[in-house]
Amino acid sequence: MEYFATELLTLLFAALRSATPVLAVVLGEAMTQRSGVINLGVEGQMLLGAMTGFAVASVTGDPWLGVMAACFAGIALSMVHAILVLGCGANQIASGVAVLILGGGLSAYYGTPFVGDKIDTLGNLNHTFVSDIPLLGQFLGPITPTVLITLLAIPAISIFLFRTRTGLRWRSTGESQDITRNLGHNPVHYQLAAIAFGGLMSGFAGAALAVDYTANWVEGMTAGRGLVAVGLVIVARWNPWYALPAALLFGASEALNLKLQSWGVNISPYLLATLPYMIPLSVLMLSYRGLRASGGGMPAGLSVVFQSAR
Amino acid sequence: MKKVIRTLLATSILAISVQAAAETKVGFIYVGPKSDYGYNYAQDQGRLYMEEHMDDVETLYFENIPENADVQRVMERMVRSGVEVVFPTSYGYLDHALKVAEKYPDVHFAHSGGLKTSDNLMTYFAEIDQAMYLAGVAAGLTTGTNQLGFIAAHPIPQVLRNINAFTRGAQSVNPEVTTSVIWTSSWSDPTREAEAAEALISGGADVLTGHVDSPINYVQVAERRGVYSVGYHADASQFAPKGWLVGAIWNWGPMMIDIVNSAKDGSWKSEHLRGDLLTEAAKLSDFGSAVSEEDQQTVLDRQKAIMNEEFRVWAGPVFGQDGTVIVEEGDTMTLEETEKMDFLVQGVQGRLK
Numbered sequence: 323m324e325y326f327a328t329e330l331l332t333l334l335f336a337a338l339r340s341a342t343p344v345l346a347v348v349l350g351e352a353m354t355q356r357s358g359v360i361n362l363g364v365e366g367q368m369l370l371g372a373m374t375g376f377a378v379a380s381v382t383g384d385p386w387l388g389v390m391a392a393c394f395a396g397i398a399l400s401m402v403h404a405i406l407v408l409g410c411g412a413n414q415i416a417s418g419v420a421v422l423i424l425g426g427g428l429s430a431y432y433g434t435p436f437v438g439d440k441i442d443t444l445g446n447l448n449h450t451f452v453s454d455i456p457l458l459g460q461f462l463g464p465i466t467p468t469v470l471i472t473l474l475a476i477p478a479i480s481i482f483l484f485r486t487r488t489g490l491r492w493r494s495t496g497e498s499q500d501i502t503r504n505l506g507h508n509p510v511h512y513q514l515a516a517i518a519f520g521g522l523m524s525g526f527a528g529a530a531l532a533v534d535y536t537a538n539w540v541e542g543m544t545a546g547r548g549l550v551a552v553g554l555v556i557v558a559r560w561n562p563w564y565a566l567p568a569a570l571l572f573g574a575s576e577a578l579n580l581k582l583q584s585w586g587v588n589i590s591p592y593l594l595a596t597l598p599y600m601i602p603l604s605v606l607m608l609s610y611r612g613l614r615a616s617g618g619g620m621p622a623g624l625s626v627v628f629q630s631a632r
Numbered sequence: 633m634k635k636v637i638r639t640l641l642a643t644s645i646l647a648i649s650v651q652a653a654a655e656t657k658v659g660f661i662y663v664g665p666k667s668d669y670g671y672n673y674a675q676d677q678g679r680l681y682m683e684e685h686m687d688d689v690e691t692l693y694f695e696n697i698p699e700n701a702d703v704q705r706v707m708e709r710m711v712r713s714g715v716e717v718v719f720p721t722s723y724g725y726l727d728h729a730l731k732v733a734e735k736y737p738d739v740h741f742a743h744s745g746g747l748k749t750s751d752n753l754m755t756y757f758a759e760i761d762q763a764m765y766l767a768g769v770a771a772g773l774t775t776g777t778n779q780l781g782f783i784a785a786h787p788i789p790q791v792l793r794n795i796n797a798f799t800r801g802a803q804s805v806n807p808e809v810t811t812s813v814i815w816t817s818s819w820s821d822p823t824r825e826a827e828a829a830e831a832l833i834s835g836g837a838d839v840l841t842g843h844v845d846s847p848i849n850y851v852q853v854a855e856r857r858g859v860y861s862v863g864y865h866a867d868a869s870q871f872a873p874k875g876w877l878v879g880a881i882w883n884w885g886p887m888m889i890d891i892v893n894s895a896k897d898g899s900w901k902s903e904h905l906r907g908d909l910l911t912e913a914a915k916l917s918d919f920g921s922a923v924s925e926e927d928q929q930t931v932l933d934r935q936k937a938i939m940n941e942e943f944r945v946w947a948g949p950v951f952g953q954d955g956t957v958i959v960e961e962g963d964t965m966t967l968e969e970t971e972k973m974d975f976l977v978q979g980v981q982g983r984l985k
Contacts, residue, residue: 332834340827430665437667438848440870536822538848541665545821580828583814584781584835586981591787591815 327457333577335461338469339535341573343368343527343544346472347551348558348565349479350523356483356560357516358496358509358623361403362418364524365548366425371396371528373429373436376539380439388441389468389529396525397518399425404517408510414627422548430541443537444468468530475523479562492516496621524548550598557606559619568602575601658682658892659715660693661706663722668820670845670865674882675721675744681885682892689892699724707732711739717895719744719888723788729753740895742888745790747971749902756887756905758913761797761970762938763880764841765945766909766916766931767862768801770877771809771839773927774860778808781832783842783850785819787984789973791843794864794880796977797945798841803979805930812837813982820845829853839877847879860922867917876920878931887913906967910939946970951978 347364354361374395379388399421406417444467447453453463483489492512494501499509527548532539550572558568575597582594610618658679666676672695679691692715697703703725707718711732717740720729726746733741733753741753749755771780780802784791795813802809812835814828821844829840829850840854841847841862848868854861855872863869863879887907894900907913916935919928937943946969948959953976959965976984 336827336830339830340823343823434665434667437665437673438669438866531823536826536849537852538822538846540668540820540822540846542820543822545818545823547823576824577827577831580814580824580831583982584812584828584831586812588983590985591817591983592985595815595817 331458331461333574333581335465336577336581337570337574338465339573340576341569342469342472343530343535344547344551344554344572345565345569346468346475346523346527346530347548348554348569349472349475349562350520350527351552352555352558352560352562352565353479353483353492353523354516354520355555355624356493356496356621357513358499358621358626359407359513359517360414360418360552360624360627361400361421361517361520362415362549362552363399363403363421363425364520364552365544365546366422366429367396367399367521367524368425368528368531368544368548369429369542370399370425371525372532372543373433373528373539374525375529376439376441376532377433377436379441379533380436383442385442385444385533388533389444389526392529392533393522393525396523396528397521399428400517400521400524403521404514407517408513426542433539433541436539437541439539441533441537444534466534468526468534471526472530473566476562476566483562493621496623498623527551550602553606554602556618556620557602557609560621561619571602571605572598655688655690656717656892656896657713657715658689658691658717658719659707659710660691660719661697661703661710661721661725662693662695663699663724664696664819664845666693666695668845669848669868670820671882672721672845674865675719675884677882678884678888679719682888685885686889686892697722699728701728704728704732708735711736716740717742717892723790726755740891740900742891745971747904747968749904751902752900754891754900754902754905756891756907757971758882758884758887758907758911759909759945759970760880760882760914761793762909762945763914763916764794764864765797765801766935766938767841767878767880768798768803769805769931769934770919770923770927771798771841771860771862772802772804772806773930774877774923775802775806775809775839777836777838778806778810779835779837780809780811781829781835781837781840782811782813782980782982783825783828783832783840783844784813784815785844786817787815789971792973792976792984793970794843795980796973796975798862799977799979800945800950801934804934809979811980813976813980815982816844818844822846822849825849826853830857833857833859851876863917869917869920872920875922877923878919879917881915881917883912883915887911904967908938909935952976953978953980 371392375388375392378391379385403421406412446466448463453459495509495512502509554568558564579594579597662672664672721744743755745757746755799811816824826849839860847863851861851868851871855875860875869876946965948963949961950959952958
């Protein structure tokens with residue numbers, strides 16, 4: 323029984339670890355889409371954040387400076403999307419893909435000299451009071467700061483979005499720009515802020531990967547997790563609270579794939595490798611039965627993006 | 633004055649062209665970034681070694697070239713720009729390289745790891761599984777839980793050779809040892825590699841190794857969790873000052889120089905050139921402080937036996953996962969058989985497909 327509980331908790335915390343970078347991106351992208359803008363470039367922003375964060379941590383020796391630099395790098399690259407979409411009226415899908423490729427290329431080029439560097443990590447909760455808690459201590463101890471920050475971002479974003487006046491206008495911009503305009507506000511300001519916030523969160527997610535989790539920089543290290551996050555926004559129905567189970571779903575299937583292999587379960591590794599994509603997809607399909615008419619909480623302004631892309 | 637300048641210009645142009653004529657252009661093609669701190673990094677270190685140790689050679693390279701018709705275009709471009717020796721370094725380049733080689737019979741091609749040749753295409757590789765076997769000996773002597781962990785990318789022969797050699801090495805000094813394999817389905821996915829390392833450690837493994845692009849990820853997790861690690865491709869000892877045992881690493885430089893020289897002086901042979909521990913194309917890294925003097929000596933004695941061919945890694949009996957005999961006692965697998973390996977040995981936990 324205790325063995326079973328231990329294994330289950332190991333799996334749960336492994337899921338949380340794997341889910342954290344994805345969760346940060348889901349939160350940021352959900353906020354961006356709440357203003358009526360979709361940004362497919364988050365993967366590129368993650369990569370640039372990861373590279374910048376790792377490089378700054380390596381040069382300065384301070385991983386926290388690295389995390390901050392990663393956030394700024396994410397914002398900076400997201401501004402390319404903002405200029406193309408808000409400034410030039412470019413197609414959002416095309417602009418997002420351009421940002422994705424740009425981020426991959428820039429990070430690969432500028433990251434090369436830092437490959438194989440060794441950096442200090444952000445540390446964890448070991449040797450604090452939580453690691454003395456019986457049974458749970460061994461699992462809570464290895465938790466790192468980026469996990470906590472990302473978890474704390476959920477209530478913060480939720481309060482902002484649903485309990486403040488600015489949050490209300492932010493949401494109304496996503497439903498219909500005319501409402502915001504009629505209230506005497508410029509919707510572009512909100513969309514600019516929304517794109518920048520998405521940039522900040524994806525840059526942070528990059529740092530969570532490169533500075534905190536692996537303490538390593540490798541070209542293309544996000545391996546598609548940014549794009550998965552864009553998909554998980556739909557599973558989370560653009561709601562910061564639902565983002566947690568959506569990201570955990572991905573994290574858990576990722577952890578389960580590896581855990582089942584280490585247990586020696588007799589299932590083909592090729593089949594197991596599809597778990598992180600199969601499980602969220604199935605949940606999406608099941609949970610959207612009956613939601614089709616309402617669009618599952620999709621901001622109405624977003625549908626314009628897809629219509630104009632036709 | 634004008635005349636002086638003209639003469640100076642003329643002589644300098646002449647000097648440049650003379651120099652250019654004497655230089656051999658050598659081209660390298662990598663499937664991934666040369667900065668991956670793994671397979672491509674090791675190949676590129678060979679290129680840099682060549683630049684440093686040969687005066688009359690000029691090298692150029694292309695990174696991130698996929699294993700499809702793109703690589704043919706890259707090779708054609710190289711040849712047209714005057715490249716005389718081409719190193720297509722990825723396994724999947726072989727058939728494309730054969731096509732281009734047929735078209736340009738005066739250009740020499742040296743493919744890494746393939747098993748086909750033509751008049752002007754040879755292959756080179758190194759039996760790094762010998763070094764993995766020795767690393768396995770060190771792991772078998774060190775482990776306390778008798779469980780080793782192996783993080784593997786894809787089930788191709790080169791990877792299977794390393795898993796099996798590592799396990800056989802460990803079993804040779806500690807028959808109780810088993811190796812758990814986790815497939816990551818990617819040559820480079822740092823997050824998944826780190827998580828796989830966590831899963832193996834919480835499952836009881838206390839020595840980790842792997843065959844993915846870069847050893848850094850699992851080596852760092854092992855160090856953080858206080859277990860031992862064995863590196864692959866490149867030396868990662870600086871990432872694990874406490875838990876580093878030893879690593880199996882490449883050293884392509886000298887072999888590549890031999891190949892280019894043979895193309896220049898006409899002694900080129902269309903063959904499968906294979907390096908080993910003796911030629912040092914594949915070798916053991918330095919030991920970490922976690923390996924005792926006595927255990928280091930055991931490993932080095934075994935290395936000596938491999939070098940003077942008293943001992944062969946693939947000498948029978950070799951048992952498959954389910955205990956069936958794959959190589960009879962008295963037989964030894966041939967080079968061709970090992971390079972087409974498609975099984976896991978007894979004591980390895982994990983599925984092939």
